[in-house]
Amino acid sequence: MSFFRLSxxxxxxxxxSGGVVTLGNFDxxxxxxxxLLAEAVRLARxxxxxxxxxxxxxxxxxxxxxxxxxxILTTLNYRSSLIHAxxxxxxxxxxxxxxxxxxxxxxxxxxxxxxxxxxxxxxxGFNFGFGHGREGNTALLQAWGEQAGIQVILMPAxxxxxxxxxxxxxxxxLEAGRVAGANSLLARPYRLTGSVGVGQKRGQTxxxxxxxxxxxxxxxxxxxxxxxxxxxxxxxxxxxxxxKNACPTAWSAAVNIGPNPTFGENARKVEVHLxxxxxxxxGQSLSVDFLERIRDIRTFSGPAELIEQLKIDVQRxxxxxxLAFESTDSTLER
Numbered sequence: 001m002s003f004f005r006l007s008x009x010x011x012x013x014x015x016x017s018g019g020v021v022t023l024g025n026f027d028x029x030x031x032x033x034x035x036l037l038a039e040a041v042r043l044a045r046x047x048x049x050x051x052x053x054x055x056x057x058x059x060x061x062x063x064x065x066x067x068x069x070x071x072i073l074t075t076l077n078y079r080s081s082l083i084h085a086x087x088x089x090x091x092x093x094x095x096x097x098x099x100x101x102x103x104x105x106x107x108x109x110x111x112x113x114x115x116x117x118x119x120x121x122x123x124x125g126f127n128f129g130f131g132h133g134r135e136g137n138t139a140l141l142q143a144w145g146e147q148a149g150i151q152v153i154l155m156p157a158x159x160x161x162x163x164x165x166x167x168x169x170x171x172x173x174l175e176a177g178r179v180a181g182a183n184s185l186l187a188r189p190y191r192l193t194g195s196v197g198v199g200q201k202r203g204q205t206x207x208x209x210x211x212x213x214x215x216x217x218x219x220x221x222x223x224x225x226x227x228x229x230x231x232x233x234x235x236x237x238x239x240x241x242x243x244k245n246a247c248p249t250a251w252s253a254a255v256n257i258g259p260n261p262t263f264g265e266n267a268r269k270v271e272v273h274l275x276x277x278x279x280x281x282x283g284q285s286l287s288v289d290f291l292e293r294i295r296d297i298r299t300f301s302g303p304a305e306l307i308e309q310l311k312i313d314v315q316r317x318x319x320x321x322x323l324a325f326e327s328t329d330s331t332l333e334r
Contacts, residue, residue: 003080005057005093008100012116016090019049020121021113023130025167026055028073029082030185032125032158032165039155040123041087047120047151050089054117055079056096063096071219073170078191092117105136109144121151128154160185177222179290189228189289192218192270196281199271206303208310210256210271211281213288220270223258225294225313227320230274231287251277254310254317255288261299262306275314292320 004013022040026033037053044051057076061069074082080091094100094112103111108131113119122145130136138154145152157164165185173182174190182190194213204210211230229250251274259266272288274281294316300306 002089003084003091003093005095007095008097008103012092012118013090016050016052016092017118018120019052019089019117020044020047020123021052021054021117021119022123023054023113024125024128025059026053026074026079026083027059028167028170028186029079029086030165030167030170031160031187034086034187035158036123036125036155037083037086037088039153040121041089043121043123043151043153044089049120051087052090052092052117053083053088054092054094054112055083057093058096060096060101063098063101070168070171072217073167073174073190073219075193075217078193102132105131105140106144107131108136109141113150114148119150121153123153123155125155126157171219174219174221177224177293179221179226180292182221183290189291190221191287191289192216192220193285193287194270196284196286198282199269206307206310208254208273208307208314210273211286213270213272213286216270220268221257221290223268223297225297226255226257227291227294227317228253228255228272228288229291229321229325230272230289232281232284250289250321251275252318252321253288254294254313255290256297258297261297262302273314275318291324294320 002013002015004016006012020040020043022036024033024036029037037051040053041051055076059069059072076093080093083091113122122141124138124141126138128138128141130141142152142154159165163169170182170185170190173179173185179190192213194216196211197214199210199212230253231250253275254273256269256271256273258268260269272286294313300309
């Protein structure tokens with residue numbers, strides 16, 4: 001398995017040539033994306049070549065319509081790790097530039113798919129668009145693929161609850177604080193990674209020290225208190241799948257997102273209490289997987305009432321973590 005970053009002028013590594021490709025932003029790597037990846041892997045194994053996922057950085061919308069661009073759901077590194085975890089052999093990341101975005105559909109097909117990738121198969125979704133202004137559609141892709149001797153497979157929309165699964169749908173669930181709903185579309189807990197910075201240290205005085213996450217690159221779920229699991233040194237965090245005992249080294253965590261109205265603080269913060277953890281986290285990378293929303297943010301009469309609620313929140317977070325992963329490993333409840 002490998003990961004390559006390329007510009008439009010770079011040659012594609014030989015190990016990525018002559019295989020089955022699937023192209024897209026793959027932000028979130030949700031169930032719909034996973035279906036594309038699985039089909040690409042299946043076809044690649046049948047044809048005897050590599051399964052290659054092609055993605056882009058930055059997201060094209062950041063250049064085309066920066067004023068309406070929404071926060072991404074996965075960092076590039078995490079997205080690539082997920083794609084590999086779902087069976088793809090190689091991930092190619094093309095750097096997006098104004099010149100890249102000006103390629104016509106025909107130029108994109110011939111230069112990227114035929115010449116650079118030497119693709120023998122293509123797997124795409126029903127709404128795939130390519131080339132300048134997304135002028136290329138699935139009908140053109142199939143027609144040109146047939147002319148070039150490239151097998152093209154188009155996947156239908158994958159639905160959950162009677163509606164198509166999409167990145168925008170996952171985003172809407174997260175913005176509303178419905179992390180369990182988002183997780184059902186991702187088939188894993190939603191992850192947030194940041195650097196631990198200095199906060200007010202009020203949690204420490206209350207007996208519940210928190211790590212304040214800064215430098216967040218991805219979408220922050222809606223305000224609320226959540227149960228989760230956390231790892232120090234986010235770069236080493238495994239892909240987590242609830243119910244499969246994939247998190248033996250995680251700390252149970254209670255996560256507060258939003259302001260602190262009890263103390264008159266209006267700034268929106270992400271504060272993570274690693275249950276039972278003792279140590280200095282400042283400056284370290286911390287990853288949090290969100291399992292379930294516990295409650296809304298609200299104002300308390302004072303520190304004493306807040307402390308009693310925090311005790312309840314922590315106990316609830318521990319129980320949710322235990323049930324989610326069904327593990328007897330004592331490291332889950334440190």
